[in-house]
Amino acid sequence: MSRPELQAPPELYYGDTEAKKYTNNTRVQQIQADMTYRALELLSLPEDEPALLLDIGCGSGLSGEILDEEGYNWIGVDVAPSMLEVALEREVEGDLFLQDIGQGFGFRPGSFDGAISISVLQWLLNAETSHPTSSPPHRLTRFFTTLHSALRNPSRAIFQFYPTSDDQIQLITSIAQKAGFGGGVVVDYPNSKKARKVYLCLFVGSGGAQQVPKGLDGEEEVGSEKAKFEARRERSGKKTNKKRKGIKDRDWILKKKDLYRKRGKESVPNDSKYTGRKRRAAF
Amino acid sequence: MVRLITHNLLACHAKGCTTNNFPLQFKDVSIELREAEFNADFLKGLLPRIEWKALVDAARQLGDTSLPLEQPEMVDDEFLKNLHHVLLEMHIEEGAMVCPNCSHVYAISNGIPNMLLSEHEIA
Numbered sequence: 001m002s003r004p005e006l007q008a009p010p011e012l013y014y015g016d017t018e019a020k021k022y023t024n025n026t027r028v029q030q031i032q033a034d035m036t037y038r039a040l041e042l043l044s045l046p047e048d049e050p051a052l053l054l055d056i057g058c059g060s061g062l063s064g065e066i067l068d069e070e071g072y073n074w075i076g077v078d079v080a081p082s083m084l085e086v087a088l089e090r091e092v093e094g095d096l097f098l099q100d101i102g103q104g105f106g107f108r109p110g111s112f113d114g115a116i117s118i119s120v121l122q123w124l125l126n127a128e129t130s131h132p133t134s135s136p137p138h139r140l141t142r143f144f145t146t147l148h149s150a151l152r153n154p155s156r157a158i159f160q161f162y163p164t165s166d167d168q169i170q171l172i173t174s175i176a177q178k179a180g181f182g183g184g185v186v187v188d189y190p191n192s193k194k195a196r197k198v199y200l201c202l203f204v205g206s207g208g209a210q211q212v213p214k215g216l217d218g219e220e221e222v223g224s225e226k227a228k229f230e231a232r233r234e235r236s237g238k239k240t241n242k243k244r245k246g247i248k249d250r251d252w253i254l255k256k257k258d259l260y261r262k263r264g265k266e267s268v269p270n271d272s273k274y275t276g277r278k279r280r281a282a283f
Numbered sequence: 284m285v286r287l288i289t290h291n292l293l294a295c296h297a298k299g300c301t302t303n304n305f306p307l308q309f310k311d312v313s314i315e316l317r318e319a320e321f322n323a324d325f326l327k328g329l330l331p332r333i334e335w336k337a338l339v340d341a342a343r344q345l346g347d348t349s350l351p352l353e354q355p356e357m358v359d360d361e362f363l364k365n366l367h368h369v370l371l372e373m374h375i376e377e378g379a380m381v382c383p384n385c386s387h388v389y390a391i392s393n394g395i396p397n398m399l400l401s402e403h404e405i406a
Binding site for chain 2: 049052073077084085088095096098100103105106107108110111131133134146
């Protein structure tokens with residue numbers, strides 16, 4: 001199936017049914033949670049300091065719940081009313097806004113200690129109407145410039161997103177740079193088809209002193225990228241691989257013979273050292 | 284779920300509306316009180332970012348007069364408790380926020396403000 005962002009604009013794609021489906025899917029939950037934790041790691045906020053974060057494209061609050069757990073105060077924006085409704089039902093702690101990020105933010109300068117955004121940026125790459133303000137470069141420019149001013153100096157913004165091509169990454173990073181951000185793209189598990197994740201790490205301020213963090217490499221983390229019951233599947237697989245012990249071994253035969261004798265069956269063979277032994281190969 | 288902390292960070296973002304666009308004025312609002320966890324460090328970190336006059340005005344408009352007109356030099360526990368209550372426990376459920384400059388109305392329904400702009404208002 002084609003990518004969701006190619007099918008319809010987000011506020012229509014995530015209608016009532018899709019919003020519920022998305023939120024109740026344990027696999028989606030798991031992936032979103034992993035990416036949120038990774039984004040927080042990349043955000044590398046000073047420890048033990050409470051922070052106010054902006055969750056861009058908060059959706060139904062899957063990432064927000066983790067921010068709650070980690071003790072951050074946050075404000076979330078999303079363009080899909082159905083998703084926000086689900087977020088309300090789930091009683092997340094943050095304030096929610098119905099807002100199109102491509103239209104820019106109205107937050108006062110220096111409002112936030114950081115921003116995260118999970119699986120959102122790709123939605124900005126499609127023009128919905130032919131109006132000049134609807135073109136992807138225009139929307140991205142508006143988004144990044146208003147975000148840049150809403151963040152404190154120094155701070156970071158981490159975006160996980162699904163680009164379809166290197167051109168898209170190029171477009172996004174160049175516009176972000178024009179808006180004043182430093183930073184770059186971090187790719188986790190670049191050689192894995194499933195676990196590959198692209199993070200855009202943007203920095204505000206501190207004159208390029210901040211380094212783009214390294215992407216995770218090598219083997220996929222055990223358990224993190226797997227379906228929920230994969231471990232169980234594997235376990236049962238191992239069992240069948242082992243050479244199975246025969247059921248009708250010597251003990252079983254002796255037990256059976258004993259049973260027959262007890263029941264008074266005639267012509268039960270006597271037990272000997274040959275009982276239950278394999279015949280040698282005939283040739 | 285618009286809390287005053289959010290309201291205090293929020294300015295109008297319509298096209299050409301760049302001056303006198305803060306704070307947004309409340310209109311016909313109904314509020315709900317919901318307890319939140321008290322975190323003194325968070326409030327202290329937030330204080331320099333708060334536009335004090337806007338906060339006090341908004342709080343008085345919503346009927347809470349516990350905050351002093353001038354931001355106090357000394358931060359004591361009682362002050363922080365009041366600040367916590369005003370910033371984080373008062374939720375605006377229904378109503379609207381109006382830009383003092385361009386009079387754009389941001390409707391709040393079910394606690395969620397509608398910040399969408401129509402095509403001609405996008406900068």
